[in-house]
Amino acid sequence: MNWEQLLSTKRFGLEFYHYKHDDRSEFQRDYDRLIFSAPFRRLQNKTQVFPLPGSVFVHNRLTHSLEVASVGRSLGVEVSRKLKQLKELDFTYLDEIGAIVAAACLAHDLGNPPFGHSGETAIATFFSEGNGLKLKPLMSKEEWKDCTCFDGNANAFRLLTHQFKGRRHGGFVMTYSTLAAVVKYPYAAIHADQNKQKFGFFISEKDDFTRIANELGIPKSIVNTDRYTRYPLVYLVEAADDICYQIMDIEDAHKLKILTTEETQKLFFAFFDENRKLRISQTMNLVTDINEQISYLRSAVIGQLIEACSTVFVENEDAILKGSFNSTLMKQLPDRLSEAYRECEKIAFMKIYRSSEVLDVELAGYKIILTLLEHLVEAVLHPQKAYSQQLLMRIPEQYETDSPTLYGKIMSILDYISGMTDVYALDFYRKITGMNIPTL
Numbered sequence: 001m002n003w004e005q006l007l008s009t010k011r012f013g014l015e016f017y018h019y020k021h022d023d024r025s026e027f028q029r030d031y032d033r034l035i036f037s038a039p040f041r042r043l044q045n046k047t048q049v050f051p052l053p054g055s056v057f058v059h060n061r062l063t064h065s066l067e068v069a070s071v072g073r074s075l076g077v078e079v080s081r082k083l084k085q086l087k088e089l090d091f092t093y094l095d096e097i098g099a100i101v102a103a104a105c106l107a108h109d110l111g112n113p114p115f116g117h118s119g120e121t122a123i124a125t126f127f128s129e130g131n132g133l134k135l136k137p138l139m140s141k142e143e144w145k146d147c148t149c150f151d152g153n154a155n156a157f158r159l160l161t162h163q164f165k166g167r168r169h170g171g172f173v174m175t176y177s178t179l180a181a182v183v184k185y186p187y188a189a190i191h192a193d194q195n196k197q198k199f200g201f202f203i204s205e206k207d208d209f210t211r212i213a214n215e216l217g218i219p220k221s222i223v224n225t226d227r228y229t230r231y232p233l234v235y236l237v238e239a240a241d242d243i244c245y246q247i248m249d250i251e252d253a254h255k256l257k258i259l260t261t262e263e264t265q266k267l268f269f270a271f272f273d274e275n276r277k278l279r280i281s282q283t284m285n286l287v288t289d290i291n292e293q294i295s296y297l298r299s300a301v302i303g304q305l306i307e308a309c310s311t312v313f314v315e316n317e318d319a320i321l322k323g324s325f326n327s328t329l330m331k332q333l334p335d336r337l338s339e340a341y342r343e344c345e346k347i348a349f350m351k352i353y354r355s356s357e358v359l360d361v362e363l364a365g366y367k368i369i370l371t372l373l374e375h376l377v378e379a380v381l382h383p384q385k386a387y388s389q390q391l392l393m394r395i396p397e398q399y400e401t402d403s404p405t406l407y408g409k410i411m412s413i414l415d416y417i418s419g420m421t422d423v424y425a426l427d428f429y430r431k432i433t434g435m436n437i438p439t440l
Helices: 026-035 038-045 061-086 094-107 117-128 131-138 141-148 152-161 176-182 203-216 234-255 261-269 274-284 290-315 317-322 335-352 356-381 386-394 406-418 422-433
Strands: none
Touching: 026 094, 026 176, 038 061, 038 422, 061 094, 061 234, 061 290, 094 176, 094 234, 117 131, 117 141, 117 356, 117 406, 131 141, 131 356, 131 406, 141 203, 141 406, 152 176, 152 203, 152 406, 176 203, 176 234, 234 261, 234 290, 234 335, 261 290, 261 335, 274 290, 290 317, 290 335, 356 386, 356 406, 356 422
């Protein structure tokens, strides 16, 4: 792969070029297009980890995506600077790496269903263990795998590229480079690892990704020809997400008093040597507000990780472009940073992700998603029934519930459900069940 071909302003679905009337770059236009989109706004009412705000404001999918985009831009700018300085590279659009990564970061969670990862699990379980299992003989192996391994990553790519009924050809009509940077796992579900079940696009979008890969010069993997090599900037998007997900969750846990101030400071200070600890402590002591102190400490940790990840990327640039870099940037951090990050992961799993507040939302969300699927899938399978007709009238016309194929019908329901906010899903659940359950 080479940077000249990888950094392209060509837009997906756009057959001819429209003259732009401002000084924004094409990649900045991608970012702005996402910011003003309805799917992005809906992220404000989708769970990140903790239940949506009560008396203490914690992160939702929207604030998380904005922070990931900020970190991603910084990573991209640093990588661009170091490539020009250390590698003496200077290709067209090299200075735009930060803008491309920021836009891809904004889009990385667009495909996530309500209630976090619990929503993904509920969808997959409906087909692999629930009433949806009866549909298996009616689908191809590839189509069935998309359903039983439903993943927000693949759904984000679909949302960005799929032409919904009455909508624009090419979906969001993003640049090829931004779209490629969103696809974390460049292969279909049928070729995913059995233990991870992660994949980058549904079989319905396979040809779309192939088109993007061919345009940007992304080759097939030498080890597994059913997969593509990762687009280089995916590593930066992934690192930005990992940094924010882990570090911001620790700060949220402190605000919610799941972690004490002492525990939080210990976790964050572990990222620094003694000299840096001293300088950070001196700055922290200028204020007495505990949350402000933790906020400053968190920002220092993120800055340290940005510098380290950008260095790892540039040091491994040759391997990344050859497609032989088989790791993540976070796994190649220097020992001190790596050990500190692993400790944050360990504490987060023990005290945050298994906390009662998180589990309560996951349990409720799981039940809600399963119920919606049972009713809506039944409706598209038997649209002639009176109750089915009432349900189908609730679904916006952009979703092709009258698709000529079973797979198309099922995907239209998954498009509809995955686009719901937590509150919308709960409200719809109450309406179709006639039940009144506690507000989440």
